[in-house]
Amino acid sequence: MEYRLSPQQEMVRDTARKFAREVCEPIAAEIDKSHRFPRETFDKMTECGITAVGFPVAYGGTGLDKLAQVLVTEEIARKCAATAAIFSIHQGTAWTIHLFGTEDQKQKYLRPLLTGGVIGAFSLTEPNAGSDASNVQTIAVEEEDCYVLNGTKCFCSNGGQAGIFVILAMTNPELKTRGISAFIVEKGTPGLSIGKTEDKMGICASDTSELIIKDLRVPKENLLGKLNRGFNHALASIDGSRITVAAAQALGIAEEALDLSVQYVKDRVQFGKPIAVQQGLQWYIADMKTRIEAARSLTYRAAALVDQGEPYATLGAMAKYFASETAVYVTNRAIQLHGGYGFMRDYPLERMYRDAKITEIYEGTSEIQKLVISREVIGKIQ
Amino acid sequence: MKIIVCIKQVPDTNDVKIDPVTGTLIRQGVPSIINPDDLNALEQALRLKDSHKDVHVTVLCMGPPQADVAIRQAYAMGADKAILLSDRVFAGSDTWATATILAAAIRRIGDFDIIFCGRQAIDGDTAQVGPEIAEFLDIPQITYVRDLVIKGSTVRAERMVEDGHMVIEAPMPVLLTAIKELNKPRYPRMQLIYKAYSPEADIVAWNNGDIDADLTQIGVKNSPTNVKKSFVPVKEKHCIELTGTSRAIATGLVDELKKLHII
Numbered sequence: 001m002e003y004r005l006s007p008q009q010e011m012v013r014d015t016a017r018k019f020a021r022e023v024c025e026p027i028a029a030e031i032d033k034s035h036r037f038p039r040e041t042f043d044k045m046t047e048c049g050i051t052a053v054g055f056p057v058a059y060g061g062t063g064l065d066k067l068a069q070v071l072v073t074e075e076i077a078r079k080c081a082a083t084a085a086i087f088s089i090h091q092g093t094a095w096t097i098h099l100f101g102t103e104d105q106k107q108k109y110l111r112p113l114l115t116g117g118v119i120g121a122f123s124l125t126e127p128n129a130g131s132d133a134s135n136v137q138t139i140a141v142e143e144e145d146c147y148v149l150n151g152t153k154c155f156c157s158n159g160g161q162a163g164i165f166v167i168l169a170m171t172n173p174e175l176k177t178r179g180i181s182a183f184i185v186e187k188g189t190p191g192l193s194i195g196k197t198e199d200k201m202g203i204c205a206s207d208t209s210e211l212i213i214k215d216l217r218v219p220k221e222n223l224l225g226k227l228n229r230g231f232n233h234a235l236a237s238i239d240g241s242r243i244t245v246a247a248a249q250a251l252g253i254a255e256e257a258l259d260l261s262v263q264y265v266k267d268r269v270q271f272g273k274p275i276a277v278q279q280g281l282q283w284y285i286a287d288m289k290t291r292i293e294a295a296r297s298l299t300y301r302a303a304a305l306v307d308q309g310e311p312y313a314t315l316g317a318m319a320k321y322f323a324s325e326t327a328v329y330v331t332n333r334a335i336q337l338h339g340g341y342g343f344m345r346d347y348p349l350e351r352m353y354r355d356a357k358i359t360e361i362y363e364g365t366s367e368i369q370k371l372v373i374s375r376e377v378i379g380k381i382q
Numbered sequence: 383m384k385i386i387v388c389i390k391q392v393p394d395t396n397d398v399k400i401d402p403v404t405g406t407l408i409r410q411g412v413p414s415i416i417n418p419d420d421l422n423a424l425e426q427a428l429r430l431k432d433s434h435k436d437v438h439v440t441v442l443c444m445g446p447p448q449a450d451v452a453i454r455q456a457y458a459m460g461a462d463k464a465i466l467l468s469d470r471v472f473a474g475s476d477t478w479a480t481a482t483i484l485a486a487a488i489r490r491i492g493d494f495d496i497i498f499c500g501r502q503a504i505d506g507d508t509a510q511v512g513p514e515i516a517e518f519l520d521i522p523q524i525t526y527v528r529d530l531v532i533k534g535s536t537v538r539a540e541r542m543v544e545d546g547h548m549v550i551e552a553p554m555p556v557l558l559t560a561i562k563e564l565n566k567p568r569y570p571r572m573q574l575i576y577k578a579y580s581p582e583a584d585i586v587a588w589n590n591g592d593i594d595a596d597l598t599q600i601g602v603k604n605s606p607t608n609v610k611k612s613f614v615p616v617k618e619k620h621c622i623e624l625t626g627t628s629r630a631i632a633t634g635l636v637d638e639l640k641k642l643h644i645i
Contacts, residue, residue: 006579007454008576008578011454011455011570012572015575018569049572049573053572057576062572062575
């Protein structure tokens with residue numbers, strides 16, 4: 001089995017690594033503390049084409065390459081998970097338009113997302129519709145030339161910063177999930193306003209906002225994909241984006257936490273010796289590394305399946321589930337290895353521990369991933 | 383305007399160690415990068431391309447086949463054309479031989495207004511290749527450039543020296559060597575990384591058959607440099623303690639400074 005990166009992917013990874021080290025890392029602690037959205041970083045990402053990685057050349061992208069998206073997200077997450085969240089969720093929105101947009105929609109919306117510095121946001125979640133998306137209460141009523149949307153969305157990542165939104169709403173409430181449709185909405189459209197910005201435990205520099213939708217008139221040509229098929233479109237899109245948004249992000253956080261830990265146990269002297277000589281701590285390191293490598297194998301393989309045009313939903317769910325739990329496990333252990341220093345805000349580990357937690361929750365919780373996996377494995381029960 | 387940028391692939395010295403027995407660099411397992419000063423030269427060429435009409439940037443790199451990644455990275459930063467000079471007869475060339483080869487390649491390219499090199503490579507620190515190319519081609523050179531303005535058919539450069547800078551104007555064609563104060567190099571553009579590995583990229587490999595460098599002047603056998611020993615210089619400090627009365631100390635200090643020809 002061939003298992004190596006192409007020279008292009010290696011150069012993409014090395015460039016992203018340098019970018020993360022030079023642009024993201026120096027401000028990671030500051031933007032976490034002040035909850036400041038690093039708009040300037042997003043602009044620099046656009047400038048060197050990071051936002052365009054993995055999308056078709058016809059819309060300003062590099063060419064399809066899911067694994068490259070994973071590599072970039074991973075490298076950025078190592079240095080700043082919040083920036084990785086902003087970037088990968090932006091790409092997830094673009095991915096939805098790439099999968100289901102018409103040629104006109106792609107020219108009009110995908111291109112500015114990839115090369116124009118416009119940020120994307122995807123909004124499905126509502127106060128009463130999280131894992132159970134069938135309970136969406138935002139309504140879209142068809143009129144002659146448009147759909148009129150009313151409702152409230154919550155926890156919309158990038159919401160307060162986005163220029164282009166993909167918003168899901170009920171076009172036929174009786175049909176439940178088979179009555180949901182997706183719409184592309186531009187910032188500034190009358191009827192769309194940003195509500196509360198959430199104060200989060202982790203990825204604090206990313207923006208998570210409420211969307212207040214009141215008599216929002218969306219032109220008919222902005223229906224994304226097929227009428228009443230929005231939920232399926234959303235699932236298909238999330239199947240792909242959870243490999244980057246959650247799995248690759250988690251992988252990056254975990255790798256950095258391990259690197260910091262390995263350095264620390266070699267440098268830290270207690271009882272007259274570096275603590276790395278303690279077998280109990282060596283075993284921690286072995287466990288951390290083993291889980292990281294397993295998470296990497298799942299994540300890269302899931303991305304490779306996308307690139308090969310093979311079914312990837314189940315492996316993607318496994319990658320997301322395993323990598324996110326690995327990130328929480330590894331950052332927890334890393335703090336333990338650092339002792340009191342790990343608990344202090346002067347060190348990046350407490351931030352990474354807080355940041356890791358979200359990867360178990362967004363893009364489908366670990367529990368939802370297990371549902372996806374078990375349904376595929378067990379099949380229909382008579 | 384036609385600009386040729388000479389780059390070298392070097393081991394990343396952040397990771398490099400010197401073999402204490404042989405005195406040579408341990409290159410095994412060390413990642414290779416484009417020499418940092420050369421990136422400043424390339425960046426300035428690309429800035430001229432961004433700000434002036436009809437600027438064409440060619441990147442020239444002598445090295446083993448592995449240096450392919452360096453020229454593709456330079457292409458991904460925005461160069462129009464990249465040439466890898468690779469041939470067994472080039473192997474082991476010192477600065478004289480390398481400059482001979484690069485000058486031959488530049489003659490083959492023919493048309494140029496500016497040749498841009500980095501000040502020096504981090505694996506050798508000689509700072510000789512750029513000036514030698516200028517001598518071989520018999521064109522003016524301005525080294526240690528920290529700022530640059532193009533005025534018609536001349537360049538005006540600020541040349542950094544130890545205690546200040548000189549402003550020097552020279553007609554084109556001219557050779558310039560860049561220092562890190564000149565600019566901050568850009569990142570490769572992701573779209574161009576993929577283009578750099580596609581057939582449409584203007585990237586070629588030349589051997590000595592293409593440039594016809596003088597075989598009596600190149601390669602390890604014809605390199606006049608003889609490395610006796612490589613080592614990291616050890617900084618030594620000598621302290622002399624002067625004691626006695628203030629007058630005796632002052633007199634002693636004056637005597638010592640005179641001995642060192644400081645006063």
